[in-house]
Amino acid sequence: MTTLNSKVPKGPISDKWTDYKNHIDLVNPANKRSIDVIVVGTGLAGGSAAATLAELGYNVKAFCYQDSPRRAHSIAAQGGINAAKNYQGDGDSNYRLFYDTIKGGDYRSREANVHRLAEVSGNIIDQCVAQGVPFARDYGGLLDNRSFGGVLVSRTFYAKGQTGQQLLLGAYSAMNRQIARGKITMHNRHEMLDVVKVDGKARGIIARNLITGEIERHSAHAVVIASGGYGNVYFLSTNAMGSNATAAWKIHKKGAYFANPCYTQIHPTCIPRSGDYQSKLTLMSESLRNDGRIWVPKNLEDVKAIKEGTKKPTDLTADERDYFLERRYPAFGNLVPRDVASRAAKERCDAGYGVNATGEAVYLDFASAISRYGKEQAKIHNVSNPSEKEIYDLGKAIVEAKYGNLFQMYEKIVDQNPYETPMMIYPAVHYTMGGVWVDYNLMTSVEGLYCIGEANFSDHGANRLGASALMQGLADGYFVLPYTIGDYLSGDIRTGTISTETPEFDEAEKSVKDQLDFFINNKGTHSVDYYHKKLGNIMWEKCGMSRNKKGLEEAIQEIQEVSKDFWKNVNVPGGLNEFNQELEKAGRVADFIELGELFAKDALNREESCGGHFREEHVTEDGEAKRDDENYAYVAAWEYVGKPSEAILHKEQLEFNDIELKTRSYK
Amino acid sequence: MNLTLKIWRQKDANDKGRLVEYKVTDISEHMSFLEMMDVLNEQLINKGDEPVAFDHDCREGICGMCSMYINGEAHGPDKGVTTCQLHMRMFKDGDTIYIEPFRANAFPVVKDLVVDRSSFDRIQQAGGYISVNTSGNTQDANATPISKIAADQAMDAATCIGCGACVATCKNSSAMLFVSAKVSQYALLPQGQVEATDRVLNMVAQMDAEGFGNCTNTGACEVECPKGISLENIARMNREYMKASSQG
16 A cells, blocks of 8 residues: 655645646647647536647547537536635635535545635636626626525526536537637547556547447547546436446556545435336436425324325424424534435435335425515515415515426426425435546546546545536636646657557557457347446445445445346347447446446445445434544545456545544534 | 337438337336337347437436437427426327437438437537637626626527427428527627627528528427527527628
């Protein structure tokens, strides 16, 4: 076991990034023209990085598996993006955003990275407005904000319930400008299947053209992975169907350490699953917790009556309801961070209070908000002695204006009207804080190989706060990587074009082709989805919202069995040299199986509860997560040595010089 | 419920293509349309047949990837939804459902229900952006107030997901709704004014070069648009185009 060097610059935390930028090596514009950079993934991180690197003058080769870079799953982010602008004058600052993010991450992120993130957050909003992103505004024409969980200020900028879409289209438009100028060569419907290393440095990738099946070699002076998270290891998640960990996992197998895979975010407000055929889960924005109150019945008889249909949730009086978040966490109430809210819902459902047929649902109720807004509106409009109906109608109009599109989405899926009966929600896998280990420069443990956005591990510790994913993706791509990668590439100005006709490319291409050949020729008995669902089930049951030693050991065993069965009996129809979606999935699921095993191993190693990682053995007397700072205030970065079970642990000790380590309390 | 499906099968861009009949049984009304397609594909794979290729990704109506023409309507019979948001409760037991790709000359079929919409990307590359470098040295975001009405209207136009339902549903295969959504977003904002002339001229020229048809004000695109993009945007683009042309 070695200690990892995070390459954090010396000096006071608020000067580190500025000093760093003042002292790095630069590449002159003429030399940039002879340097190539590969960017894999075109979400907020990859799209913004590709555009910015091209603007700077590098030749960018960008790749995405979708039919257009505009479809990357960043597009589905609903609620908003954080920035320490303090436009509301409510006491926000870079320091406070830094502090909230460290605390929200349960003191498991790297201070210097998070401070840098807070420093550039304001610039992101400036940049996006300049690009024409239509953020919500107030009647004075200035930008509007809302609140998200885990913080006490309003710093979230938003564009209706489609903030991710608008920010991604902003990055996409910046890319388009560079594609038109020939500075980005865009490869749509291409999937990276391996990285190529030459003399220890990342010098290219092997990619499959998903339409023709052709295997292609692409070379560059540096490779940037921005392929998103691995939430689909659970099969069911709020990720897109195609979201996958292949690029991140392939680089792991070529030497990039994989950090903290057990840190997974289970989002509290998702639509519960309805049957075995379910293919994905749908998120309801965290913004709903601004006005929705979460509850289950106080008495088990009422739960039974609701399930049998003899009672409706609206029949229950306030006394008969248990608003469990407000009860347990009076200071933050329904706006506790995601991990806390999810576990509290699970605790109630495990105790038998779940309100739907599967017993896995709690209510998210807007009746109080409708009544509160209704009374307020009646005053504003001088309605004296308003009837209940008048109050309801006035209040409903306000709720509709705020959340109309989300309510409509819920009704389309569930076929129930959430204005009349409370929504049913349950936690679902949403985001992965773990990922490829990177240093302060966002470089992995392989030289010249970078990892940005959700795909890396760096900024969110053990739990991410709402509206911070968009911030990190764009910070990495627009404002951090373009500096740090320049420092590295300044050593490559005399290298010249990297040839793809070398033994290293031959070898990488051969191993990619061998695996594809295997899948096509195996002619097994079960579909790829059969295995993916099996894996997902193990992950959810044993590596889900709460974990214990016994379950994790079983999980490792069971995943190894799935792996054996998969490599023997998987059935992939169709041919190699054609559009073949089953073949694409087979490779992705093969990687998820290995990742799942490392995930369980990491969760087993971490004998503490922190953020999204909750070990049943480590709880306080009142059932809250219990951290062990003395022994586990480190990043667990795993080195691949042939099998996930044999991965070697490397530790990066986390140092907290500017924030005091405290028990996280939202009470 | 039990259903008969008549699905367009086409091996690749050069194949002629044909409708093939399939049966699915025990479909729950709570399934999404694409989950029904998953059931069919699992059935086909287990029988040793090739599954039906179709585009899909987010399955929550925002990525714009899914693109089926169902019983003669882009994204099927429900209003304001993409194919992935369509639920089987819109159908009844014993129904026969026709499933085809989005059809247009500018959207060639890749395989089965998958089409190539890269023409949309090329139109965006012709001018669907504001030329500002991502240096972080732009002015403060609140330096220029923008009226709430303009910002909201720009947002309404900007919600276009680029799925192509407007083109698929138009008798002329016109892309006017798609192109006008982007032109409108920038036309409504102060940031978009500097390049307004070139933008509209270049985007329209590229739209024509890709082989999309003209607009004859039928309005089918607005009816079928899953995001409710308004025809007003086409009127605004025409105005922008006239203005730009007269400035020559």
